[in-house]
Amino acid sequence: MKSLENSYLTLPSLFYSYVKPATFPQVKLLAFHHLLAFELGWSDFLESTSEEIAAYLTGRPSITPLPTPPIALAYAGHQFGHFVEQLGDGRAMVLGTRKDRQGRARDLVLKGAGQTPFSRRGDGRCPLGPALREYVVSEAMHALKIPSTRALAVVLTGEKVLREVGTVPGAVITRVAFSHIRFGSFEYFAHRKDYVALKLLSDYCIERYYPELLQVSLPLRYLEFFKMVAKRTLSLVAKWMRVGFIHGVMNTDNMLVSGETIDFGPCAFMDEYKSGQVFSSIDQGGRYAYNNQGRIAIWNLACLASALIPLIDQEEKRAEWLLNEELSRCSLLFEEFWLKEMACKFGIFNPKTSDVLLVREFLALLEKHQVDFTLGFRGLMGGESAWGGPQYALFLEKWRERLQEQGRSLEEVFQLMNENNPRVIARNHVVEKCIALATAGDLSLFHRLSRVLADPYSYSCAYTLEEENEMFLKPPTSEDRVYKTFCGT
Numbered sequence: 001m002k003s004l005e006n007s008y009l010t011l012p013s014l015f016y017s018y019v020k021p022a023t024f025p026q027v028k029l030l031a032f033h034h035l036l037a038f039e040l041g042w043s044d045f046l047e048s049t050s051e052e053i054a055a056y057l058t059g060r061p062s063i064t065p066l067p068t069p070p071i072a073l074a075y076a077g078h079q080f081g082h083f084v085e086q087l088g089d090g091r092a093m094v095l096g097t098r099k100d101r102q103g104r105a106r107d108l109v110l111k112g113a114g115q116t117p118f119s120r121r122g123d124g125r126c127p128l129g130p131a132l133r134e135y136v137v138s139e140a141m142h143a144l145k146i147p148s149t150r151a152l153a154v155v156l157t158g159e160k161v162l163r164e165v166g167t168v169p170g171a172v173i174t175r176v177a178f179s180h181i182r183f184g185s186f187e188y189f190a191h192r193k194d195y196v197a198l199k200l201l202s203d204y205c206i207e208r209y210y211p212e213l214l215q216v217s218l219p220l221r222y223l224e225f226f227k228m229v230a231k232r233t234l235s236l237v238a239k240w241m242r243v244g245f246i247h248g249v250m251n252t253d254n255m256l257v258s259g260e261t262i263d264f265g266p267c268a269f270m271d272e273y274k275s276g277q278v279f280s281s282i283d284q285g286g287r288y289a290y291n292n293q294g295r296i297a298i299w300n301l302a303c304l305a306s307a308l309i310p311l312i313d314q315e316e317k318r319a320e321w322l323l324n325e326e327l328s329r330c331s332l333l334f335e336e337f338w339l340k341e342m343a344c345k346f347g348i349f350n351p352k353t354s355d356v357l358l359v360r361e362f363l364a365l366l367e368k369h370q371v372d373f374t375l376g377f378r379g380l381m382g383g384e385s386a387w388g389g390p391q392y393a394l395f396l397e398k399w400r401e402r403l404q405e406q407g408r409s410l411e412e413v414f415q416l417m418n419e420n421n422p423r424v425i426a427r428n429h430v431v432e433k434c435i436a437l438a439t440a441g442d443l444s445l446f447h448r449l450s451r452v453l454a455d456p457y458s459y460s461c462a463y464t465l466e467e468e469n470e471m472f473l474k475p476p477t478s479e480d481r482v483y484k485t486f487c488g489t
């Protein structure tokens with residue numbers, strides 16, 4: 001298992017701290033994503049025993065030592081609108097980077113493997129619940145074709161971790177991502193006025209994530225870099241909206257320059273549609289509500305823009321002007337991405353501006369009649385009309401007219417809708433149930449849920465048990481419903 005590098009080590013040491021993984025009483029491999037290991041071209045893993053994998057993925061390989069020392073990355077961030085100048089990986093460490101089968105460099109990060117110099121008062125540990133939650137939801141996002149960090153493994157540490165609810169089993173999750181550079185990584189150096197480091201960081205990102213920009217002359221390259229990050233970020237959030245995903249903690253330290261979804265603390269998929277839905281127990285003002293996510297993405301991009309000012313132009317005023325120009329385009333860009341994503345749900349191939357009204361009309365009906373977001377859209381495919389009364393019938397008429405206008409076959413329309421309206425999502429009450437059972441030692445639901453969520457668009461009732469259909473497809477009953485989610489760090 002030696003084939004691991006660490007490209008972050010090419011950066012000066014102020015970007016990170018070396019860390020030593022904790023020693024754990026008794027590690028045990030709980031979940032391992034064989035397909036992802038295969039994708040990473042990691043044949044050593046596929047031939048290893050679960051004991052060897054568990055040891056490696058807690059940072060303490062039993063046979064050969066780690067090829068590179070683990071590091072915790074430094075970053076700052078705006079949390080709920082307030083700047084915190086030093087955050088950093090307090091319970092995560094980069095084990096290394098590795099080229100996957102397609103030659104793309106992927107980061108391997110252990111979360112919960114021990115304290116780091118950035119831990120502050122935290123214990124550097126991760127309870128089993130949040131580890132499983134990240135595993136299930138990040139993999140569900142990936143299967144929904146939404147850029148996301150991935151989950152390679154969950155290892156039980158044998159330790160008990162103390163949290164508000166009492167002591168819970170500790171775990172280490174291995175996260176795989178194209179990047180772990182956050183908007184907050186730029187804010188960290190900008191705040192310290194270390195513009196040399198800021199430039200090095202930008203160059204690292206351009207070379208690794210946006211190599212096509214190397215052809216752009218300097219300093220224009222950095223403005224183009226910002227534009228690329230903005231595009232990916234806004235496109236990502238539009239995709240979240242398509243599946244009713246609420247991230248819950250869109251702080252700038254949780255936004256990656258690669259545009260992958262990261263941090264699955266208080267996140268949730270909506271059941272019944274509510275435009276202002278919030279789940280997170282700590283989001284009391286609704287800052288990260290469902291329908292505010294586009295605006296917040298732009299707010300976060302403004303933080304990134306502000307950090308990049310020194311690189312954009314020697315004249316600060318001109319740099320600000322250039323970045324403001326780009327920021328002012330972001331709302332429209334997001335609207336475009338949003339409309340494209342939403343239009344697909346209605347089988348519309350090339351949306352036009354007036355389609356916004358159609359989409360909004362349907363969403364308003366869902367909200368008025370308290371209809372489940374996922375099932376409401378699937379019902380559209382089945383021509384279901386029971387819930388909406390005459391207004392819904394009117395909507396259906398308009399929608400059908402619109403479909404006729406585009407001159408596509410019904411088959412094509414259905415295919416597009418099928419590819420964009422999942423049948424099954426990681427419903428909160430099921431995820432919670434899965435975590436509760438797993439914490440008590442029963443992993444059966446975790447495995448079943450993972451299997452079902454791996455194929456969310458073509459999940460077929462015909463091949464599954466009646467009881468599974470009941471559990472995975474249906475919205476929660478009033479007793480099952482989860483109203484609040486907790487970071488549970």
Ligand code: AMP
Pocket residue numbers: 087088089090091092118119120121122123124125126249253254263265487489
């Ligand atoms: P998060 O809310 O997960 O985005 O984390 C925000 C910050 O708190 C990051 O710097 C984390 O590394 C840190 N943090 C969260 N939980 C812990 C913990 N149990 N031990 C140490 N640091 C933590």
Ligand code: MG
Pocket residue numbers: 253254263
């Ligand atoms: Mg975080």
